[in-house]
Amino acid sequence: MRTAANGAEALRAALQAEGGPLAEALDGCPVGAPGRPGPAQVAAAGPRASGFESEYELLVEMILEGSRLHYGSASVLACRDPDLALLLGDQLYALGLARLAVLGDLAAIAELADVISLIAQAHAGADAELAEAVWEAGAVAIGWGRSCDHESAKELARAGDPEAAAALRSVAASVQKRR
Secondary structure, eight states: OOOHHHHHHHHHHHHHHHHHHHHTBBSOOOOOOTTOOOOOHHHHHHGTTOOOOOHHHHHHHHHHHHHHHHHHOOOOOOOOOOHHHHHHHHHHHHHHHHHHHTTHHHHHHHHHHHHHHHHHHHHHHTTTHHHHHHHHHHHHHHHHOOOHHHHHHHHHHTTTTHHHHHHHHHHHHHHHHHH
C-alpha cells in the first residue's frame, strides 16, 4: 500500500500543475510518515476505488489538506494568513469534490460531506481524537462503503457522545479486518 508521504508528493505535483494561489503556497518541506498509509491511501485501497485508485487517493488528499488548512496543520501548503488558509482550504475541498463528482460517486460525496462537517464539529469542541477517528472511519467508508454501524457511530459524533471516537475507530477496524 502507498504511504502518506507518497500521497503528499502526488498532491504536491497536482497543485504545482494546478498553478495559482495553491501552487504559490506549496511548502518545500518533506511531509508524511514514510512507511504509513494515511486516510487517502486507505480510501484508495478499498474495492469501491478499484480502477481509479490514484484518483481517489488524490481527491481525498486534496480534501484532507483542505481540512488541515482550516485547522492549522497543513502538510504540503504553508500559509501564515488565517483568512487565506480558509480560502485555500475551501478551494481544495471544491477541487477534491469536483474530481469525485466526475467519477459519479455520490455515496463518497455524501460521506466526505459528513467527514467535513464532523471534523468541523470536532475541532469546534477541541476534540482532536474525534477528528482523527472521523477521518479513519470516513476513509474506510469511502473505500469499502457505508454500513449501519458506521452511520450509528456518526450519529454518536453528531450528538457529542464521548464514545463516538471509539465507535468510529471500531467500525473502521472491523471493516479493515475483513479485507
